[in-house]
Amino acid sequence: MTPDQVEAEFDLTVRGAERAVQRQVSHHALTQAQFDALVSYTFNLGAGGAMLVLRRIDAGDLEGAADAMLRNIDAPVAGRLQPQAGLVARRKEESAPFRPGA
Incomplete structure (x- = not known):
């Protein structure tokens, strides 16, 4: 793939997230930080995983x-699922906007 093709695929995947x-969060208003965190989370896990x-x-259960x-x-x-330090840090960052006082 060319760099332009990689960028186009990335953009398409982000837009899908x-x-x-x-589509899934229609009853609870999101801040920009919450929306951005959910897009990152959904990008990484896919819509089904998120x-x-x-x-x-x-449902409002932040x-x-x-x-x-x-x-x-x-x-x-x-061959086994194990906790990853990088994912721990990423998930802390993504979940922070949904904590009280965020």
Whole structure:
């Protein structure tokens, strides 16, 4: 792939994540920080993988959604799912806008 093709594919995938968030979170208004965090989360997990969190947020269960986000920290290592430090940090950042006082 050329760099332009990579960029086009990235843009398409981000737009898909944005649409999934907009489609699934229709009953709860989001701040820009919350929307951005959900797009990042959905981009990484896919719309299906993010569905539980998106539904919780749409129902107004922000803290429950933040807790659920923090549980998605495993990645395959030597054929087994194991917590990954990078994912822990990413999930903390993504879940922060849904915590009280954010």
